[in-house]
Amino acid sequence: MNASLNAWSDALSELHLLGLPVGLVVIAAVPLVFIALYALTYGVYGERKISAFMQDRLGPMEVGKWGILQTLADILKLLQKEDIVNKSADKFLFVIGPGILFVGAFLAFAVLPFGPAFIGADLNVGLFYAIGIVALEVVGILAAGWGSNNKWALYGAIRSVAQIVSYEIPAAIAILCGTMMAGTLSMQQFNLLQQGEYGFLHFFLFQNPIAWLPFLIYFIASLAETNRAPFDIPEAESELVAGYFTEYTGMKFAVIFLAEYGSMFMVSAILSIVFLGGWNSPLPNIGPLSLNDWTTGPVWGAFWIVMKGFFFIFVQMWLRWTLPRLRVDQLMHLCWKVLTPFAFVAFVLIAVWEIYVK
Amino acid sequence: MDQTLSDFGTVFVFLLLGIIFVVGGYLTARLLRPSRPNPEKLAIYECGEEAVGSAWIKFNIRFYVVALIFIIFDVEVVFLFPWATVFKELGGFALIEALIFAGILIIGLVYAWVKGDLDWVRPTPNIPEMPVIEEKHKTQETS
Numbered sequence: 001m002n003a004s005l006n007a008w009s010d011a012l013s014e015l016h017l018l019g020l021p022v023g024l025v026v027i028a029a030v031p032l033v034f035i036a037l038y039a040l041t042y043g044v045y046g047e048r049k050i051s052a053f054m055q056d057r058l059g060p061m062e063v064g065k066w067g068i069l070q071t072l073a074d075i076l077k078l079l080q081k082e083d084i085v086n087k088s089a090d091k092f093l094f095v096i097g098p099g100i101l102f103v104g105a106f107l108a109f110a111v112l113p114f115g116p117a118f119i120g121a122d123l124n125v126g127l128f129y130a131i132g133i134v135a136l137e138v139v140g141i142l143a144a145g146w147g148s149n150n151k152w153a154l155y156g157a158i159r160s161v162a163q164i165v166s167y168e169i170p171a172a173i174a175i176l177c178g179t180m181m182a183g184t185l186s187m188q189q190f191n192l193l194q195q196g197e198y199g200f201l202h203f204f205l206f207q208n209p210i211a212w213l214p215f216l217i218y219f220i221a222s223l224a225e226t227n228r229a230p231f232d233i234p235e236a237e238s239e240l241v242a243g244y245f246t247e248y249t250g251m252k253f254a255v256i257f258l259a260e261y262g263s264m265f266m267v268s269a270i271l272s273i274v275f276l277g278g279w280n281s282p283l284p285n286i287g288p289l290s291l292n293d294w295t296t297g298p299v300w301g302a303f304w305i306v307m308k309g310f311f312f313i314f315v316q317m318w319l320r321w322t323l324p325r326l327r328v329d330q331l332m333h334l335c336w337k338v339l340t341p342f343a344f345v346a347f348v349l350i351a352v353w354e355i356y357v358k
Numbered sequence: 359m360d361q362t363l364s365d366f367g368t369v370f371v372f373l374l375l376g377i378i379f380v381v382g383g384y385l386t387a388r389l390l391r392p393s394r395p396n397p398e399k400l401a402i403y404e405c406g407e408e409a410v411g412s413a414w415i416k417f418n419i420r421f422y423v424v425a426l427i428f429i430i431f432d433v434e435v436v437f438l439f440p441w442a443t444v445f446k447e448l449g450g451f452a453l454i455e456a457l458i459f460a461g462i463l464i465i466g467l468v469y470a471w472v473k474g475d476l477d478w479v480r481p482t483p484n485i486p487e488m489p490v491i492e493e494k495h496k497t498q499e500t501s
Contacts, residue, residue, distance in 0.1 A: 087400040103376040110372040121368035165428040179442040251387035329478035
């Protein structure tokens with residue numbers, strides 16, 4: 001963790017010294033390094049350890065002390081694995097599928113502010129761009145599943161696409177509610193609007209009495225959009241082997257996993273930026289104890305957004321071992337008959353509150 | 359910060375870097391990994407069984423219905439986003455307009471709901487009884 005934080009602050013100071021292209025590449029490389037590091041440490045190793053502790057197991061223990069080097073061994077193994085493209089597959093779609101998945105997930109990081117001064121591109125349509133580009137993974141999943149020419153993969157892909165596009169609706173309406181509270185689509189502006197000396201009291205979640213409704217809706221929908229349990233029927237291992245990536249081996253498999261952990265962090269970060277202040281410190285100033293001022297700054301900003309993202313990823317892992325998997329009809333019922341109507345209710349209530357009450 | 363590149367130029371740098379990362383990963387693996395294909399490895403994985411036929415089949419029509427409903431709602435949300443950024447200045451009248459706009463879509467949702475298009479396992483088709491037409495049909499047959 002500390003090493004990657006230092007890397008960010010180094011990159012920040014270098015920005016003004018180096019020429020433009022170098023600076024830009026550094027800006028772009030930081031999220032890439034972040035995705036790789038976080039997926040390796042927290043994503044793979046952390047998830048295995050957390051899963052293990054929740055089930056009263058020890059998890060990986062063999063490679064290194066407490067199995068710390070397990071993911072490194074996994075990466076070496078994946079690099080050396082033979083790359084099998086089955087004979088009857090559509091080779092072009094099969095190869096390009098993981099690429100679209102990863103590039104889509106990575107492009108979303110272009111608008112993710114890692115602190116008051118660090119953002120790839122502060123687009124004025126940043127939030128809109130982010131939810132749009134995260135949804136691009138549908139194309140990658142369909143390419144991977146269809147290109148495999150494997151029945152498990154095809155079933156996994158079409159289930160996944162149906163699920164992602166359905167949950168896109170409540171998610172988008174929930175984000176719309178956040179946009180109505182902020183009156184902007186710029187990711188950095190969202191953070192600045194939630195800044196203040198009372199810490200968490202300035203977060204949109206606590207600024208509007210109805211905000212918890214879109215917050216919960218977006219969280220549930222984001223689970224479905226990243227195919228996490230309890231919405232993991234696209235890759236239900238007990239019935240579909242592995243879903244759309246059944247046929248993938250070696251590096252392509254690794255790329256799919258990086259993309260998956262990347263979009264897991266992305267949806268968690270969007271959730272925390274829209275409703276929980278993003279890189280703002282949640283600690284309030286209490287009299288002489290100016291906790292908020294002490295915990296604000298470029299490095300603290302990166303710390304808070306990453307910690308908030310990691311917290312929601314932890315909740316995602318926790319839910320995986322708490323809730324049973326939903327059936328496909330229950331999934332559609334939850335999306336269209338529960339979340340979407342409630343999202344519309346939240347939309348109307350928030351609009352009325354923002355205009356007439358506030 | 360930058361005079362030459364617009365914000366979307368930065369996004370383009372991200373795009374290039376992402377592609378370079380994926381292609382670089384593929385190439386590194388290509389240098390390291392063995393390649394010893396045989397017919398069993400190149401066969402489709404189906405839990406040890408030999409695959410029968412292609413996986414490129416016609417799939418359930420329900421998926422198309424879901425996709426259609428999705429497109430309608432997504433377009434609606436897209437139209438609401440620009441309104442949402444300025445609706446505080448526009449005030450009550452624009453709110454009513456947006457609610458009418460959303461209301462039309464909600465009527466569509468209710469319609470799809472009542473028709474049973476939102477149920478994954480479709481209930482038995484609800485064909486209304488039309489005794490008048492049936493009688494006409496019968497009389498035509500007999501005559």
